[in-house]
Amino acid sequence: AAKQRNEGAVVYEDAIDKGSQQSLSLLTELRQAVENNEFRLFVQPKVTLATGRVVGVEALVRWQHPVRGNVFPDQFIPFAEQTGFIRVLTHWVLERSAELCHALAQRGIHLKVSVNLSTRDLLDQELPFKFGEIFMRHHVSPGAFCLEITESAIMDDPVRAQQTLERLHGMGCDLSIDDFGTGYSSLAYLKRLPVDELKIDKSFVLNMANDVGDAKIVRSTIDLGHNMGLRVVAEGIESEAAWHILAEMGCDQGQGYFMSRPMPADQLASWVETWRA
Ligand code: C2E
Ligand code: CA
Ligand code: CA
Ligand code: CA
Numbered sequence: 001a002a003k004q005r006n007e008g009a010v011v012y013e014d015a016i017d018k019g020s021q022q023s024l025s026l027l028t029e030l031r032q033a034v035e036n037n038e039f040r041l042f043v044q045p046k047v048t049l050a051t052g053r054v055v056g057v058e059a060l061v062r063w064q065h066p067v068r069g070n071v072f073p074d075q076f077i078p079f080a081e082q083t084g085f086i087r088v089l090t091h092w093v094l095e096r097s098a099e100l101c102h103a104l105a106q107r108g109i110h111l112k113v114s115v116n117l118s119t120r121d122l123l124d125q126e127l128p129f130k131f132g133e134i135f136m137r138h139h140v141s142p143g144a145f146c147l148e149i150t151e152s153a154i155m156d157d158p159v160r161a162q163q164t165l166e167r168l169h170g171m172g173c174d175l176s177i178d179d180f181g182t183g184y185s186s187l188a189y190l191k192r193l194p195v196d197e198l199k200i201d202k203s204f205v206l207n208m209a210n211d212v213g214d215a216k217i218v219r220s221t222i223d224l225g226h227n228m229g230l231r232v233v234a235e236g237i238e239s240e241a242a243w244h245i246l247a248e249m250g251c252d253q254g255q256g257y258f259m260s261r262p263m264p265a266d267q268l269a270s271w272v273e274t275w276r277a
Contacts, residue, residue, distance in 0.1 A: 023079070029065075030076065030085050034092060038064050041096040042262040045271070046114070046233065046255045049247040054272055056112035056146065058255060059097045060262045061089065077118075086118045094131060097145070098138035100265045105140070107269055114146040114176065119153040123160055128167040135171075142172035146197065149175065151183030154193070162193060169194040176233070181221060190228060198225040202236025205256070209241050222251050 033039055043057035063071040080086040097113045104111060121127055135142050147168060154161045169175055176197035177190070181204060200221050207214045218234070225232035234246050237256030246254055263271060 023083075026076070026079060027083055027085060030080060031088075033063060033065070034088060036066075038066070039089070039092060040064055041093065041100065041265040043100070043113075043265050043268050044255050044262040045260050045268075045275070046112075046253050047259055049234075049243060049251055049254050054111065054275055055253060056114060057268065058114040058148070058262075059093055059100075059116070059265075061093055062262075081118045081120055084120055086120045087124060090115070090117060090121050091130065091134075094134050094145075095138075096265065098134050098140050100268070101140045101144050102138050104269060105144075109269060109272055110144075111272075112144055112146050112174065114148050116148045116178065117153065119156045119161075122149065122153055122164045123157055125160070125164065127164055128171060131168065131173075132171060142168075143174075146174035146176050148178040148199065150178050151180070151189070154189050155183070158189070165193055169196075181217060190230075195228075195230060197231040197233055199233045199235060200251075202234075202256070205234045205236040205242060205246070206238065208245060209239070215245070218246070218251075219249050222249050226250065 040062040042060045042062050044060060045054050046056040046058065047054050061073055061077075063073075063076060065071050077086070077089075080089055094115055097115055101111070101113050124130075132142070135145075147165075149161075149165070154165075165175055174196040175194060176199050177195055178199045179201040180198045182201045198221065200218055204214045204217050204221075208218055209215075222232045231252045232250075233253040233255070234242075234251050235255050237243050237246065237254045237258045239258055242256070243254060243258060259275075260271060
């Protein structure tokens with residue numbers, strides 16, 4: 001038994017060692033990815049459900065790795081958050097989003113761009129200043145942006161998060177609570193934070209047509225949001241049926257594969273023109 005334990009310990013230490021080496025190389029790779037221009041800005045349209053009009057997009061990052069191919073965000077965002085690299089990435093995403101916003105405006109297309117923020121971003125007290133600098137440099141208004149935050153990001157350090165969010169909101173950015181309903185029960189924060197939008201998590205929306213429980217949660221969330229004067233958005237709309245149910249429930253906006261999968265940012269303008277036609 002002792003021998004087994006010993007062997008176990010060795011394997012364990014080895015794994016830790018390998019683990020940290022792997023982490024180190026992933027961090028190096030992420031840093032190089034910025035230098036080598038391997039990140040891509042993808043966007044997914046958001047539409048008004050009652051009319052079908054495109055009103056915004058969500059910015060979603062993709063990593064085009066030279067060897068591993070297309071790497072999806074769930075494979076590196078959590079790691080980027082742990083290591084603090086997310087700040088570099090958020091900065092990159094906002095910079096590209098501002099470029100996109102400016103390019104669209106020049107073609108007469110005015111859309112609100114939603115950008116995802118992480119806990120680490122909210123703890124950075126320089127963030128509003130950095131964002132302001134980007135908006136100015138690209139000649140875009142803060143009002144053209146919506147910042148999506150998760151409930152857990154707020155819970156991490158509520159006081160500091162609140163300060164950062166109030167400054168961003170004061171500049172004119174909209175604030176959205178993302179993945180609403182999946183996190184901690186933080187209804188109290190809705191009262192205290194300057195929130196403009198609730199985003200119902202796709203886990204409730206995907207099954208809504210078949211699951212009465214999910215449909216009830218969605219309906220209640222829409223009512224809750226509206227009672228608090230907020231815009232309510234549903235993500236994960238994969239069928240016309242889901243769109244209709246949500247529209248009937250009074251949900252304001254939606255996004256999902258039924259309208260479009262996320263696409264490279266430079267394809268958006270022509271997508272919008274086809275969608276309108
Ligand atoms: P999220 O913010 O909840 O983004 C929505 C995710 O749902 C996206 O996955 C999107 O492609 C996916 N989605 C949209 N419509 C549908 C649908 O109809 N059906 C299904 N099954 N899925 C749909 P994606 O792009 O893989 O991103 C995953 C998560 O990674 C995001 O979840 C977000 O938390 C994070 N993420 C992505 N880009 C960024 C970023 O630039 N910054 C930060 N901090 N996080 C990001
Ligand atoms: Ca989001
Ligand atoms: Ca979401
Ligand atoms: Ca999510």
